[in-house]
Amino acid sequence: MIQTAKLDVRAGDSLSSLRELFKALLGVEGVEAILVPQTLPGSSMVMPVLVKDPAALENADPLAPAFPLNGAGILSKLTRKPLGGKVAAVLRPCEIRAFVELVKLRQGALDEVVLVGIDCLGAFQNRDYFRFVKDVAAGTTALFCRTVLSSGRMPLPGVQIADACKACEFPVPTGADILVGLYGVDTDDHLLVQSRSARGMVVMDALGLPEIEEPPLRAEAVARVVAQRTAFRDRMFEETAGSIHGMEKLAAYLSRCVNCYNCKVACPVCYCRECVFATDVFDHEPFQYLRWAARKGRIKMPTDTLFYHITRLAHMSTACVGCGQCSNACPNEVPVMELFRTVSHRAQKAFGYEPGRDVEEKPPLTEFQADEFHEVEGMTGVGK
Amino acid sequence: MPSTSSGSSSAHGSGARVEKGGTMDDFEPTILAFVCNWCTYTAADLAGTSRLTYPQNVRLVRVMCTGMVDPQYIIKAFLEGADAVLVSGCHPGDCHYINGNYKARRRMKLLKEILPPLGFEPERLRLTWIGASDGILLAETLKQLVAQVKILGPSEAKGKMVL
Secondary structure, three states, X not given: OOEEEEEEOOOOXXXXXXXXXXXXXXXXXXXXXXXXXXXXXXXXXXEEEEXXXXXXXXXXXXXXXXXXXXXXXXXXXXXXXXXXXXXXXXXXXXXXXXXXXXXXXXXXXXXXEEEEEEOOOOOEOHHHHHHHHHHXXXXXXHHHHHHHHHHOOOOOOOOOOOHHHHOOOOOOOOOOOEEEEOOOOOOOOEEEEEEOOHHHHHHXXXXXXXXXXXXXXXXXXXXXXXXXXXXXXXXXXXXXXXXXXXXXXXXXXXXXXXXXXXXXXXXXXXXXXXXXXXXXXXXXXXXXXXXXXXXXXXXXXXXXXXXXXXXXXXXXXXXXXXXXXHHHHOOOOOOHHHHHHHHHHHHHHHOOXXXXXXXXXXXXXXXXXXXXXXXXXXXXXXXX | OOOOOOOOOOOOOOOOOOOOOOOHXXXXXXXXXXXXXXXXXXXXXXXXXXXXXXXXXXXXXXXXXXXXXXXXXXXXXXXXXXXXXXXXXXXXOOOOOOOHHHHHHHHHHHHHHHOHHXXXXXXXXXXXXXXXXXXXXXXXXXXXXXXXXXXXOOOOOOOOOOO
């Protein structure tokens, strides 16, 4: 059952109120630590920090438009074996969805976690975030939130949130235990706090926040954001589909890839404990390169660039949550996210699967029926 | 390139593509077929002992079960320029390892969603169930496949430097 309450905001400082909420969470229902984005000492960089001491929450900044890595991987490190106590994790919707996918693969567990999701206004890619904080100097988070919530525009000309965020249809963390709502809420006065699960209800009761009705404008505000982002997403799909159809186009699309595999490292749902591309399967013998070059006339080095990306598509496209960390991590600005979202959308639709929607929903390739998908069988038809 | 097969392929449609450097009749597809040991490979054996012919375009790769056909084998085949890939094994319910072919079917479903957006036409990837006693069906299926692929024309990856 969804309970809604409000977190009062004083002097328009929502970050301060959030820090109080996080302090209150420590100690509630066995929560002994909280994983929350924080600005690091002497820097404007925001990273996930595991906090045990409530006094150390002073620099918590989960509203900053910074998204240097997907926190699902961090939470996986904390829960892949029993922790012995509870940890609260403050995450974006895509991080929660990615974590749910990891739990399905037993690379994380939900039983010792309190998921705290905050409505997501989007975030900058790393380079743009550093430029933003440099040019704006102070009060960057407040400026960002206020501008985006009031006008939907960006606070600094020429600096946009990541395309992955512009295309994300999940601004509200519905999979969280505790949800902090910003859309359709008068955030200068209060923030919304909602329980979204049985565990969330228990935590809400312990927090004792004043209960309110969900603001009538919220559903409309969220619907507007979702519609805008879905439209951007569909335009992105169309553009990308045209750029990847065929070997020549795909080769041009991925021509700047240098096989650094940073996209694999950054991807929260790239789940193999040992990637085949890092094994000696791809440690080719010198004579093989010469032979391949002889066969085709020439070969680009290193080899297997397309093979790597297409394999990754085969392995994790059904789990892709569109967080965009792949593009964020790429040193050469290869549009990895667009390629993966476009193809993943097809794969997920074909299986009627939505990653992160339900922890009980099994990944498509982990189950099968005796009587299904006959359209891929035989010598006629095209598999649809 | 292999010599022209003795089996006939008669399906030259009006929508046929003309290859660079020759007419469509010159195009001999290279087709890789992953066939399961217990069913389709045995059918191939039977076709052989029955002195049936099928086109030389098809190169058989024996696997123990279609369930061990990793999508990577298929992807690699296409990147190397295979004009078509066939995966063939026991009928659902008859898998020697109980459920390998169900897994294969799901993987094929996935590949048929991933490969077409990248330019690999879905007709180039086929999954068939051909039992051990179906030597004739196998020969006919392979002939049919070669005919279909001749109409499609060579894969774009053929002979090209692939990144």
